[in-house]
Amino acid sequence: MEAMAVNPNTSSSSLSQIPINSTSPLKPLLPIHQFPSHLDAQEISSAARTICEILTRVSPHDIESALSSTGISPSTEIVQEVLKFSYHYPSSAVKFFRWAGRAQKHSADAWNLMVDLLGKNQLFDPMWDAVRSMKEEAMVSMATFESVFGSYCMVRRFNEAGMSFDVMDRYGIPADVLAVNLLLSVICREENQTVKALEFFDRIKVKIPPDGDTFAILLEGWRKEGDVAQAKRTFEEMVIRLGWSPQYMSTYEAFLNMLLREAQFEEAIKFLQVMKENKCLPGLKFFSNALDILIELKDSRHAMPLWDIMVGSGSVPKLIMYNKMIGFLCNNNDIDNALRLLDEMPFDGVFPDSLSYNMIFKCLIRNNKVHEVRKFFVEMIKNEWSPTHSNCATAIAMLFEGYDPETAIEIWNYMIENNVKHLDESANALLLGLCNLGRLSETRRFADDMLDRRVRIYETTMEKLKNAFYKKEDRAARDKFDSLSRRWKGH
Numbered sequence: 001m002e003a004m005a006v007n008p009n010t011s012s013s014s015l016s017q018i019p020i021n022s023t024s025p026l027k028p029l030l031p032i033h034q035f036p037s038h039l040d041a042q043e044i045s046s047a048a049r050t051i052c053e054i055l056t057r058v059s060p061h062d063i064e065s066a067l068s069s070t071g072i073s074p075s076t077e078i079v080q081e082v083l084k085f086s087y088h089y090p091s092s093a094v095k096f097f098r099w100a101g102r103a104q105k106h107s108a109d110a111w112n113l114m115v116d117l118l119g120k121n122q123l124f125d126p127m128w129d130a131v132r133s134m135k136e137e138a139m140v141s142m143a144t145f146e147s148v149f150g151s152y153c154m155v156r157r158f159n160e161a162g163m164s165f166d167v168m169d170r171y172g173i174p175a176d177v178l179a180v181n182l183l184l185s186v187i188c189r190e191e192n193q194t195v196k197a198l199e200f201f202d203r204i205k206v207k208i209p210p211d212g213d214t215f216a217i218l219l220e221g222w223r224k225e226g227d228v229a230q231a232k233r234t235f236e237e238m239v240i241r242l243g244w245s246p247q248y249m250s251t252y253e254a255f256l257n258m259l260l261r262e263a264q265f266e267e268a269i270k271f272l273q274v275m276k277e278n279k280c281l282p283g284l285k286f287f288s289n290a291l292d293i294l295i296e297l298k299d300s301r302h303a304m305p306l307w308d309i310m311v312g313s314g315s316v317p318k319l320i321m322y323n324k325m326i327g328f329l330c331n332n333n334d335i336d337n338a339l340r341l342l343d344e345m346p347f348d349g350v351f352p353d354s355l356s357y358n359m360i361f362k363c364l365i366r367n368n369k370v371h372e373v374r375k376f377f378v379e380m381i382k383n384e385w386s387p388t389h390s391n392c393a394t395a396i397a398m399l400f401e402g403y404d405p406e407t408a409i410e411i412w413n414y415m416i417e418n419n420v421k422h423l424d425e426s427a428n429a430l431l432l433g434l435c436n437l438g439r440l441s442e443t444r445r446f447a448d449d450m451l452d453r454r455v456r457i458y459e460t461t462m463e464k465l466k467n468a469f470y471k472k473e474d475r476a477a478r479d480k481f482d483s484l485s486r487r488w489k490g491h
Contacts, residue, residue, distance in 0.1 A: 034087075034120075035087035035088065035120070036084075036085060037052070037056070037085050037086075037088060038052035038053070038056075038085040040085075044081060044085070045077075045078065045081060047072045047078050048078050048081040048082050048085070050070055050072065051067065051070070051072065051074075051078070051082045051096065052082055052085050052086065054066045054067060054070070055082070055086055055089050055092040055093065055095075055096055056088075056089060056092070058092075060091045060092050060095050063092055063095040063096065063099070064095060064098075064099045067096065067099050068099070073103065074096075074099070074100035074103050074104070075104075076104070076106075076107045076109075076110065078100075079097070079100045079106065079107075079110045080107070080109055080110050080113060082096060083096075083097070083110065083113040083114060083117060084113065086117065087117050087120060087121070090117060090118060090121040090123060093114070093117055094114075094118075094126070097110075097114055105137075108134070108139040108141065111130060111133070111134045111137075111139055111144075112134075112141070112143050112144055112147060114130050115127055115130045115131055115134070115144055115147050115148065116147040116150075116151070118130060118151075119147055119148060119150070119151025119152070120150075120151055120154065122151070122155060124151070124152075124160075127148065127151065131144060131148070131171065134171075135171050135172065138172070140171045140172055140173060141173070142173060142178070142179065142182060144171075144173075145164065145165075145168055145171075145173060145179070145182070146182055146186065148161075148164050149161045149164060149165070149182065149183050149186040149187075150186050150189075152164065153186050153187050153189070153190050153193070154190070156190070156193075158187060158193070158196045158199075158200070161183060161186070161187070161200075162183070162200050162203070165179060165180075165183050165200075165204075175208070176208060177208055177209065177210065177211050177213075177214065180201075180204055180208050180210070180214060181211075181213045181214050181217055183197075183200060184197045184200065184201060184214065184217045184218065184221075185217050187200065187221075188217055188218070188220065188221035188224075192225055193221075194218065194221030194222055194224075194225055194227070194230070195230075197217070197218060197221055198218065198230070198234075201214070201218065209241070210241065210242075211242075212238075212242060212247065212248045212251055215234060215235070215237070215238035215242070215248075215251060216248075216250070216251040216254065218234045219231055219234055219235060219238075219251060219254055219255055219258070220254065222234060222258070223254065223258045226262060228258065228259065228262050228264055228267075231255060231258055231259075232267070235255050235271075238251070244275070244278035244279075244280045245280065246280055248280075249280070249282055249283075252275065252280065252282060253282045253286045255271075256268050256271060256272065256282070256286070256290070257286075257289070257290070257293075259271070260290055260293045260294070261293065263297065263299075265294070265299060265301075265302040266302075268290070268302075268306075269302060269305050269306065269309070272306070272309050273309065276309060276312070276313055281309070281310075281313040281315075283315065284310070284315045284316075284317070284318075284321075287306065287307075287309075287310040287315060287317075288321055290306055291303060291306060291307070291321070291324065291325065291328075292324075294306065294328075295324065295328045298332070300328065300329065300332040300334055303325070303328060303329075304329075304334075304337055307325060307341075311344075311348070316348050316349065316350070317348065317350065318350065319345075319350050319351075319352075319353065319356075322341060322345055322350055322352070322356065323353070323355050323356055323359070325341060326338050326341050326342065326356055326359050326360065327355075327359050329341070330359045330360060330362065330363035333363065333366075333367060335360070335363050335364065335367065335369070335372075338359070338360050338363065339360065342356060342357075342360060352383075352385075353385070354385050354386065354388075357376075357379075357380045357383070357385045357387075358385075358387060358388050358391055360376065361373070361376055361377070361380065361387055361391050361395070362391050362394070364376055365391065365394050365395050365398050366394075368398060368401075368402060370398070370399060370402035370403075370404050370407075373395055373398070373399065373407070374399075374404060374407040377395070377407065377410075377411060381414060386418060386420060387411070389415070389420055389421060389422040389423070389425065389426060390425065392411050392412075392414075392415055392420065392426045393425035393426040393429050394429075395408070395411055396408040396411055396412060396426050396429040396430050396433060397429040397432075397433065399411075399433075400429075400432075400433030400434075400436065400437070401433075405433060405434070405437060405439075408429075408430060408433055409430070411426075412426060412427075412430050412446075416453075423450075423453070423455045424455055424456045424458075427446075427450045427455045427456075427457065428457060428458050428461045430446060431443055431446060431447055431450075431457065431461055431465065432461060432464060434446065435464060435465055435468045436468075438468070440468060440469060440472070440477060440480075443465065443468075444480050444481075444484060447465070447484055447488075448484065448487070451487050451488065451491055454491075456491075457488055457491075462485065462488060465481060465484070466481055466485070469481035
């Protein structure tokens with residue numbers, strides 16, 4: 001750490017003797033584009049732009065005379081505007097700052113900008129000169145030290161950042177938990193440096209007890225780095241030190257979301273169960289997001305335990321959540337749990353809709369559950385929810401294959417009686433099913449009715465009917481098909 005940081009009572013130079021090595025304004029210390037210049041700014045006052053042009057083109061030795069010749073009065077606003085665009089030219093910026101300071105007293109914001117500009121250029125001795133000058137004017141604030149911390153951390157000088165924290169109180173800023181959290185936050189902004197934040201935390205926590213924000217900052221650091229093991233240790237320490245409280249819910253949710261994103265589902269369920277015991281469960285929004293993650297990852301094994309914790313905590317899912325979960329279970333052929341949720345919906349004051357029923361109906365059909373399809377179809381129409389035309393078609397085909405033609409016919413009759421649109425697919429499935437069973441008289445009767453209703457019978461279906469009718473080697477059967485074929489061709 002710079003000597004000036006640990007000896008804050010050294011007399012201030014007020015930036016009058018700042019030893020800056022840069023002699024040319026055209027050789028910035030910072031990487032290009034790290035900070036904007038006046039050339040990048042679309043909105044900048046003409047006075048500030050004029051001054052910035054001088055700072056970038058005129059030798060530091062001639063800057064003050066060049067500035068004076070402009071006739072510009074450096075107001076507080078102009079000073080701050082110029083400093084924001086002068087990070088690449090620290091020596092020239094200091095010359096400008098001194099010149100402007102002779103016209104009027106600098107504001108705290110201007111001083112903070114100068115501290116930041118010097119620190120970001122790794123001019124730490126002058127930076128502390130500026131901080132001491134601010135102390136004399138009673139202008140040092142938490143923002144000043146945030147800049148100091150950030151400048152050290154940016155170049156990985158974390159020890160110096162910690163030592164700066166240690167001298168805060170000498171500058172009138174209490175080194176309390178707010179300051180601790182500030183430094184932790186600054187360290188964690190740096191990529192993969194949360195371990196350094198933890199080192200500072202471990203050093204300071206005995207002297208300054210952490211609060212919920214302290215742990216939230218560390219957990220966010222571990223989340224960015226994907227370090228689940230460290231996150232668990234930090235979370236467990238948080239619970240030991242602070243106990244369980246709804247006021248820390250946002251931190252709990254962030255930790256749980258990290259576990260879910262890292263596919264630590266068993267751990268997430270375990271923590272949720274402990275949280276439930278301590279009456280600190282998150283709200284419906286968290287559970288909805290958590291279920292979305294599980295659905296995206298196609299993890300049906302943990303979805304129901306998560307659902308049960310949510311419902312058991314008193315959270316009432318909305319219809320859209322029920323349907324999302326039912327759809328997920330059906331896609332994974334977990335029909336038992338899908339039916340369970342359908343039965344539980346009314347107890348939560350939620351009533352299933354057409355989508356709820358049709359997703360389950362489709363799953364039953366896909367899994368060739370003949371008896372269950374018949375039973376569920378009866379329940380659907382009893383509750384006045386119609387199967388979709390595509391579900392009707394696949395159900396009719398499956399029921400014929402499962403030797404339940406009567407339910408297939410019942411579904412067709414329901415479609416006719418209730419004016420279900422798009423009959424073609426179901427009609428052809430019915431004709432093929434009856435034909436395959438050799439029930440040709442019924443086939444002809446239904447086919448005639450379909451043609452009367454202007455339902456389209458496919459050419460492939462007619463070919464199979466022809467084969468079935470002609471196969472009987474019965475003149476009457478052939479005549480029946482030929483009569484049907486003529487009607488079909490004229491349809």
